[in-house]
Amino acid sequence: MTTLADPVPGGRPGARLRAAGLTADLAAQGVHGIVLAYVDTAGIGRVKTIPTARLEAAVAWGVGMSPVFDTFLADDSIVTTDVLGSPDGDLRLYPDLDRLVVLAGQPGWAWAPVDRITQEGERHPGCARTFLRRIVADAADRHGLAFKAAVEVEWAVGLDSAPGAEFVPAVSGPAYGAARQVELSDCTADLLAALAAQGVDVDQIHPEYAAGQFEVSVGALDPVAAADRSVLVRQTIRAVAQRHRLQVSFAPAFLAEGVGNGGHLHLSCWRDGVNLHSGGAGRYGMTAEAESFAAGVLAHLPALTAVTAPSPASYLRLKPSQWAGVFTAWGRETREAALRVVTGTTGRGDQDANLEIKPVDLAANPYLALGCVIAAGLDGMTTSLPLPEEITGDPARYGPEEAAARGVERLPTSLPRAVEAFRADQVLRSALGPVLADAVTAVRLGEAAAVDGLDDAQVAAAYRWKY
Known part of the structure; x- marks a missing residue:
């Protein structure tokens, strides 16, 4: 703790x-x-x-x-x-x-x-870690709540011998393929050993979808420790890869086309040792408070993207039908919804049930991302916000009328649009405080201006090795 x-x-x-x-x-x-x-x-x-x-x-x-x-x-x-x-x-x-x-x-x-x-x-009013610690402490004092959180880490592995700043995949095997695991087995074995020595419990590590891409999922902790762990895991991945003469990119889009790197957040609310996302009378065992928490996250998602998808490269990743969660929708185990309700396997729901927030990448400051998501959820809980109808399948299939009837909206398609939504969201700005909220706005607009006029390939190249 x-x-x-x-x-x-x-x-x-x-x-x-x-x-x-x-x-x-x-x-x-x-x-x-x-x-x-x-x-x-x-x-x-x-x-x-x-x-x-x-x-x-x-x-x-x-x-x-x-x-x-x-x-x-x-x-x-x-x-x-x-x-x-x-x-x-x-x-x-x-x-x-x-x-x-x-x-x-x-x-x-x-x-x-x-x-x-x-x-x-x-x-310091600009300290993101202090901000998250304050949000967690206030939730405990005012609502009797605690949280468990984890951040998924996806990264692309490239050859350090690649010319210039190009990305050349270090493995050639197919998505999720056994061949890719074999090709990088020495490096990933060393990574597992390093994480274990550092006290990081790994749930799974595997090849992912994009070229040269891998993912590691780690155990949940309190939100501040979970954000710390995300930073530590990335430091460790980079260090181990370098010793194997490899380079890694955590950028949201390391190439202009295709699936990028996500940093999905997993979050659950607890009171007196009981998981509010399991054993309740609501949908899929959620309590009324858990449903309202999820509804709050959904309601604030357009503004949240300025925090959870903070890079111009983020919007190369946030595309429909790529499991990035670009619509304000939720569903049980629905990977195209921005909010995935994870119920857990029978017999483990009381421990494993949680929310997965998908429009998040590793350009996000994890302290800001978790703190703002919690603030959004608490707003829903405080106002007893109703959770709308769930969706199944890909919400991209809905026409305009059906999407409107279901309350399904496309998230911002660019960083300036996300900033516009963020500026209008008084709940998030108030949670951050004026100094940190203004810093978020200024930095996001600065990033957008820095790549103004660049095409997608140039934007991807500009951020490929920054994160």
């Missing part, structure tokens, strides 16, 4: 003593440095690193970093808001000792996610 308390200057009670003990343990394991990791508004993983001997100081007083990174774009250019994007100021990065782990894929290194506070010791 992730600690829900904010860091404080001088360290939380007992933190310095704990850090001193961890420093000795890490040194005994040959760890020389610690990666302090966070994800910026654009979805790029950013880091600072410290020698292992500096862990106690970092836990007590943090490590400095400019707040300008909140308005970095994926190409490292900078946009501004009324309070972010200037060269002024400093923040302190505080590692979360509960999530510190030795990196099996990077010998000599450990890893920890960070929260960011101001020099005055206040929450």
Whole structure:
């Protein structure tokens, strides 16, 4: 379980003593440095690193970093808001000792996610991890709710010998094929070993649909820990692949055509140890609260895409009839619906039943994505929003009249349209707060402007190796 308390200057009670003990343990394991990791508004993983001997100081007083990174774009250019994007100021990065782990894929290194506070010791309003932790804590205080979450990770494996920035698949076997698994068996075996050593429980790992594509599904945790795990898993995949002379892309669309990489979110609501998505009187065992939570997510999906599909490349992936979930619809185990109700196998529903949110990719900051999805669901729960009629099959088959009658709408088809929906959504903007909401808007519009005039192939190439 992730600690829900904010860091404080001088360290939380007992933190310095704990850090001193961890420093000795890490040194005994040959760890020389610690990666302090966070994800910026654009979805790029950013880091600072410290020698292992500096862990106690970092836990007590943090490590400095400019707040300008909140308005970095994926190409490292900078946009501004009324309070972010200037060269002024400093923040302190505080590692979360509960999530510190030795990196099996990077010998000599450990890893920890960070929260960011101001020099005055206040929450930084642009910190996505702090935002998610606050949403989770508020849900517990106001609604008695806890959550379990997991993020699917899809990636494409390419040859590092490919010319320029091109993508050349490292495997030639068919989708989901045994041949592809054999071709990459040494690398994926090393990956499984590394994840196990890091305490990541893997449910499955397998070849996926697109050229050179694989997927790993991991066990569910509380939302903050699940977002941390998503970042750690990607760091590990990249490190292991590099040792096998391979390169990986987590980009939503690593090629202009075809299926891209998703980052589907799985989320369930719990109260007093009981899963609200199972054992209820609603459809497929959902409780009334679970149905309203799902309805809230559906209602806010157009605006959510500005957070869950935040790159111009995201809209190369979000196409009908490609299992990307581009319509505001739900269904039981319906992979073309944006919201898939997963009931679990008979005998496991009370543990496994959950919602899968599909129009999500790995350009999304996982802390922002999970926090906004939870805020949307809580809005539905608070207002007892009714869940509409479910759909089966592919909603792309509906004509305009039938789609309207069923409440099925196409999600935004471009990043600027998603931003327009986001700007009009007061629930999401209020949950984020003005500083972070404005950063989301500025960064998304900056990304759209950066690729204005490029064709699909050029857009895919621009983001292929950014994520």
